Amino acid sequence: MLARWGLDYVPVHLSDLAAVRRCLADRPARVVWVETPTNPLLGIADIAALAEVAHEAGALLVVDNTFASPRLQRPLVLGADVVVHSTTKYLGGHSDVVGGALVTADAEVAERAAFLRNATGAVPGPFESWLTLRGVRTLAVRMDRHCDSAAQVADMLGRHPAVAQVLYPGLPSHPGHAVAAGQMSGFGGMVSFRVRGGEEAAVAVCGRTRLFTLAESLGGVESLIEHPSRMTHASVAGSPLEVSADLVRLSVGLEDYRDLLADLEAALAAG
Numbered sequence: 001m002l003a004r005w006g007l008d009y010v011p012v013h014l015s016d017l018a019a020v021r022r023c024l025a026d027r028p029a030r031v032v033w034v035e036t037p038t039n040p041l042l043g044i045a046d047i048a049a050l051a052e053v054a055h056e057a058g059a060l061l062v063v064d065n066t067f068a069s070p071r072l073q074r075p076l077v078l079g080a081d082v083v084v085h086s087t088t089k090y091l092g093g094h095s096d097v098v099g100g101a102l103v104t105a106d107a108e109v110a111e112r113a114a115f116l117r118n119a120t121g122a123v124p125g126p127f128e129s130w131l132t133l134r135g136v137r138t139l140a141v142r143m144d145r146h147c148d149s150a151a152q153v154a155d156m157l158g159r160h161p162a163v164a165q166v167l168y169p170g171l172p173s174h175p176g177h178a179v180a181a182g183q184m185s186g187f188g189g190m191v192s193f194r195v196r197g198g199e200e201a202a203v204a205v206c207g208r209t210r211l212f213t214l215a216e217s218l219g220g221v222e223s224l225i226e227h228p229s230r231m232t233h234a235s236v237a238g239s240p241l242e243v244s245a246d247l248v249r250l251s252v253g254l255e256d257y258r259d260l261l262a263d264l265e266a267a268l269a270a271g
């Protein structure tokens with residue numbers, strides 16, 4: 001969208017700091033934009049290290065903290081300049097409001113953002129703001145439950161014969177586990193996994209769950225399941241951001257985790 005206004009970007013593996021340094025040396029940038037954990041592969045990047053690399057190159061570090069929420073990760077404390085959230089997700093928490101937030105401790109960024117917001121009119125209405133604030137009141141207890149249940153789900157999937165790989169930063173086998181453990185106070189409620197049998201098997205699992213509802217979005221009280229390559233990430237097919245077709249993404253909700261495990265086990269067994 002923004003390319004039409006002259007904005008350009010280069011995708012880089014942000015867990016590879018040397019690659020980030022090389023990229024910034026080749027193509028000076030104003031902003032390093034990182035999502036951690038990433039959607040939908042749950043990749044982890046080291047926020048403090050990236051802040052150093054970005055600042056050395058004269059760039060701002062912007063962190064999309066949507067997956068973690070402020071309960072689990074505080075990027076400004078780790079050196080980031082700006083934090084963005086889709087408040088549609090965990091902050092609202094009930095899948096009934098759409099919104100976004102930009103958080104910064106940088107007075108210049110704050111002033112420019114406030115001017116732009118006022119000038120362009122991209123502001124939330126009072127009802128949306130009220131719903132979001134109401135969600136924020138239970139953020140801490142919701143996130144703790146999301147984390148506990150997601151850990152149960154990741155553990156079960158890791159032992160399931162129909163599952164080829166589980167992507168969850170709470171697993172010690174995850175390549176970003178140590179960094180996540182250092183910068184997050186919990187590993188979040190999002191779990192992705194690759195199904196043995198490829199695309200058709202993954203799509204079939206998404207269609208068979210009964211408690212996990214087939215839907216995009218995430219971070220609400222109810223559990224959701226989706227097939228990224230046909231749904232949320234269909235638009236990046238053919239780009240460096242393409243995801244494999246055997247991937248399934250879960251937003252683990254607040255239901256009893258035993259019901260969630262039973263639902264997934266039934267959906268995987270039926271194949």
Ligand SMILES: Cc1ncc(COP(=O)(O)O)c(C=O)c1O
Pocket residue numbers: 035039064066067085086087088089098099100217
């Ligand atoms: C990590 C992340 N950031 C930003 C967004 C965009 O959110 P919204 O749809 O509220 O604009 C999403 C949506 O899925 C997301 O997962």
